[in-house]
Amino acid sequence: MWEYTEKVKEHFFNPHNVGEIKNPSAKAEVGSLSCGDALYLTLKIDEKTNIIQDAKFMSFGCGSAIASSSILTDMIIGKTVDEAKKITNQDIADELGGLPRQKMHCSVMGYEALEKAIANYLGEQEPEEHTHDEGELICTCFQVTDATIARVVRENNITEVEDVTNFCKAVGGCGTCRTEVEDIIKQVQAEMALEKQQGNGSSATVANIPSPRLEKPKVLTNLQKIKLIEETIESDIRPGLMADGGNIELIDVVGNQILVKLQGACSSCPSASATIKHGVEARLKEIVGDDMFVEEVH
Amino acid sequence: MANIIYVDNNATTKVDPAVLEKMMPFFTEYYGNPSSMHNFGGEVMHHIEEARQKIAQFLNCSPIEIIFTSCGTESDNTAIAAALEAYPERRHVITTRVEHSAIMNQTKFLTKKGYTISYLNVDKYGMIDIEELRELISEKTAIVSVMYANNETGVIYPIEKIGKLCREKGVVFHTDAVQVAGKLPIDLKKLPVDMLSLSGHKLHAPKGIGVLYVRKGTRFKPFLIGGEQEHGRRGGTENVATIIGLGEACRLAEKHMAYENTEIRRLRDKLEKGILDAVPNSLLNGHKESRLPNTVNISFEYVEGEAILLLLNEQGICASSGSACTSGSIEPSHVLRAMGVPFTAAHGSIRFSLSRYNTEKEIDKIIEVAPPIIERLRSISPFWRRENAWLKEQEERERLQKQQKAVH
Incomplete structure (x- = not known):
């Protein structure tokens, strides 16, 4: 059942500012069909005053996605670009009288569209379009990067992985990125606690969220992880297998899942699965990390 | 609620008023515990056995093969757990990619416990390929579970063929027939199925009652461990009123x-x-x-x-x-x-x-x-x-x- 506020229903059943401005001053496309919601936002902005004169949207999505888009256009019309820039996803949700926790990502989509449209207007380099921004891709199912996750964690003071899913969908698919997201939450929460202690949780610090990875060398980047896996296979695992007339090929690394293919004598060996579990996986766990696991590809 | 058009009957159905009527006396009048020694309770057991008889007739099986459970999910979970308990040396389960979450999430859970699960693919019409199943069954397979019909699309699976194949290979076969009961005739004398789940509230009986059919001779271990109810196969005091309701619902379903x-x-x-x-x-x-x-x-x-x-x-x-x-x-x-x-x-x-x-x-x-x-x-x-x-x-x-x- 839908626990929507009257305001959400009002904007869903009778959305404001539907459509598309021809020759817009700014536009943004965010979200995607695969994720189940997408928003196309166009703005008309007076170049002298920087006031947003008109805003229109088209939206593919559920009730709250349409309502979030509709109220966003209401919120920004008449505001200057600088004022609009200050709107956060929480402001959008608040304006709707609140959204169910699982639907918070709808407000985040509105925020992202606005951010992107303003950047487009100011001629800035596209900010993180959050489907393929500069950060490292953490959730491959929904194309969410560490930068996006760190931002929603910080802006909404998130402590649980489930809430990261509610706000930006990460971990909502195959779930293999769960541990990485847990690490980001820990990292950002630690930063925020530190800032609080120092009493300088000012916007200056907020704007410069350090990449969780750079500050925490113990967490390997994907690239480091793959290299380490390759090295381990090369120097520790392959020689033993080759001595038995077999071989191993690294196919891919997906999150903590290492996909390998056994070759030669190994591929037909009846104890191949034991080799994988007790030999290959045990060694990789030891060297690369406890949460790694190995799957055989045929 | 006057202007409701209810077309969500694969989610749940309205209790038939005739079913409700049969159930009512078992709340305040015949409320005895069927396991009791006194006549007041013992009498209730006769009504349960009557209901069991009606359900057995509906499925064309023997009443002893019917175990009452609390819902379809419990029936499904019991079937898989029972087969794994009964064949501890077999640690492989075969099911499909399109099962209800009662099976889907149980198999995911089993993966974490070290079991190997194979999921049969479906084509664009939602249909499985029986040859794929044939290749997957091995001496390590404890159970094959394929739904009789899919809850989302209504696609009906070739249960008879699958059952025959499982017999040939000596593997227990379970089917989740929750969506089928009342919509297609189920004849367990003919169908080569070892275990079958159904749920009351999908055929105009109330929520809170399910059935697991277990064919005589199928190795079985209880899932809920407790009293000697259901011949020691499912602990817990019988949910009498809903059992009576399901008996009546099955009798009516046959007519409809x-x-x-x-x-x-x-x-x-x-x-x-x-x-x-x-x-x-x-x-x-x-x-x-x-x-x-x-x-x-x-x-x-x-x-x-x-x-x-x-x-x-x-x-x-x-x-x-x-x-x-x-x-x-x-x-x-x-x-x-x-x-x-x-x-x-x-x-x-x-x-x-x-x-x-x-x-x-x-x-x-x-x-x-x-x-x-x-x-x-x-x-x-x-x-x-x-x-x-x-x-x-x-x-x-x-x-x-x-x-x-x-x-x-």
Whole structure:
């Protein structure tokens, strides 16, 4: 059942500012069909005053996605670009009288569209379009990067992985990125606690969220992880297998899942699965990390 | 609630008033515990056995083969757990990619416990390939569990063939028949099935009652451990009133079976054709023929299911959707995705499931109001009828993702 506020229903059943401005001053496309919601936002902005004169949207999505888009256009019309820039996803949700926790990502989509449209207007380099921004891709199912996750964690003071899913969908698919997201939450929460202690949780610090990875060398980047896996296979695992007339090929690394293919004598060996579990996986766990696991590809 | 059009009968059904009437005395009048020594309780046991007899007749099996459970999920969980307990040396389970979450999440749980699970693929009509099953069965396989019919699409699986194959290979075969009971005749004398689940509230009995059929001779271990109820196969005091209700519901279902396959099928077909004809870019999900007579699942491209349901709800129409947003999960229906339904369509799927309580007038009303709802949402959609590089980019990305997945 839908626990929507009257305001959400009002904007869903009778959305404001539907459509598309021809020759817009700014536009943004965010979200995607695969994720189940997408928003196309166009703005008309007076170049002298920087006031947003008109805003229109088209939206593919559920009730709250349409309502979030509709109220966003209401919120920004008449505001200057600088004022609009200050709107956060929480402001959008608040304006709707609140959204169910699982639907918070709808407000985040509105925020992202606005951010992107303003950047487009100011001629800035596209900010993180959050489907393929500069950060490292953490959730491959929904194309969410560490930068996006760190931002929603910080802006909404998130402590649980489930809430990261509610706000930006990460971990909502195959779930293999769960541990990485847990690490980001820990990292950002630690930063925020530190800032609080120092009493300088000012916007200056907020704007410069350090990449969780750079500050925490113990967490390997994907690239480091793959290299380490390759090295381990090369120097520790392959020689033993080759001595038995077999071989191993690294196919891919997906999150903590290492996909390998056994070759030669190994591929037909009846104890191949034991080799994988007790030999290959045990060694990789030891060297690369406890949460790694190995799957055989045929 | 006067103006409700209820076409969500695969989710749950209305309790038949005749069923309720049979149940009522067992709350305040005959409330004794069937296990008691006194006549007051013992008498209740006779009523339970009468109900068991009716259900056995409905399924054409022996009453001793019927175990009462609390729901379809308990029946499914029990079946798989029982087979794994009974064959501890076999640590392999075969099921499909389109099972109900009662099986799906149990098998995911088993994976974590070190069991190996094989999932049968389905084609674009939702159908499995029996040859794939033949190749997967090994001496390590403890149980094969394939649903009799799918709850989302209504697709009916070749249970007889699967059962024969499992017999040949000496593997226990379980089927989740929750969606089938009352819609198609089930004859367990003929069907080579070892265990079968059903659920009361899908055939006009109340919620809170399920059945697990266990064929005589099938190795079995209880899932709920407690008293000696159900011949020591399921602990827990019998849910007497609902058992009585299910007995009566099964007796009535047998009487209504023909109607289900003629009149309800006709109404379903009318609804299906009415909508598909009126709405462009709408597609039937599932197999056209091998399908339950009451179910139709339609995808409306470029719009999202929850939004459709909200607007149908405004008109008093109760249906359901495979969209991500309705389930509280983030991904659209695993059934439609397993069938390869593209995201453009999977998010906008709506299931209508009928029962003997639906009328022609109701169906006409749905055919009348559904198309404008879709049109309205499409007028907001950025992907509908716009020259759209964005959409092409999305579709290309999905194609690439599919390719990548195929490589793995």
